Amino acid sequence: MQININDLSKIYPNGKKALNNINLEIGNGMFGLLGPNGAGKSSLMRILVTLMEPSTGTASFNSFDLHRDRKEIRSILGYLPQDFRFFSKLKTWEFLDYAASLAGIRSKQMRKNKVDEWLEKVGLFDVRERDANKLSGGMKRRLGIAQTLIGDPKIIIVDEPTTGLDPEERIRFRNILSEISQQDVSIILSTHIVGDISSVCNNLALLNNGELAFKGTPEALIEKA
């Protein structure tokens, strides 16, 4: 994927300027979006996942335009918000089966294969019959990861990727993402903790107070600091 963000700004109705004229190019692989709380990361993510309109500017995903092709963009998008929660009474496997059907996998057998594959990948196969909302915090986060990735999205956006995961789970998640990032996929990891992503991202951007303060490699950022 090639994501181009052009002159994107967001001013909230109360006058708060959350993003000021952001320009970014994001290619395949893992991209880090860094910044302290209030920098504008969530605002930028909400715009990219088509949940919120920018005030001015646009973005493109290969040939898809943010304003014109919402439906197409949503169909290739996997978004894991920080506070992903389960309100349903579905079992763990049923939850993933539902996610797979939303992602357009019509064949029941194909869904079963996918669901089993992802239950294994995130280490939830043994608890597949348990109600999703009765899983532990780390397990819920892993289920969130599986439901985000089960439809083979081409654009993956994860907010605070390490939240709720213990060190072992973090390594597992990182390995899953690095495997996926070998394909024609763009992964955006958003965080306020530099150490979370600097070792896995080939490129990153630093937002500060709605401004793009830096873009480049992690090495260049460390040199600058």
Ligand code: ADP
């Ligand atoms: P981050 O995700 O980096 O913490 P946000 O995008 O959430 O940053 O917020 C950027 C700025 O915009 C902050 O000052 C925040 O208070 C403000 N903000 C976020 N959402 C709204 C909103 N709906 N209305 C007004 N201001 C908002």
Ligand code: ADP
């Ligand atoms: P996060 O940065 O964790 O994603 P939010 O984007 O929900 O959190 O909110 C970030 C900040 O923006 C909060 O501190 C909140 O006070 C402020 N904010 C959110 N919504 C509004 C709003 N409608 N009006 C004013 N400020 C808001």
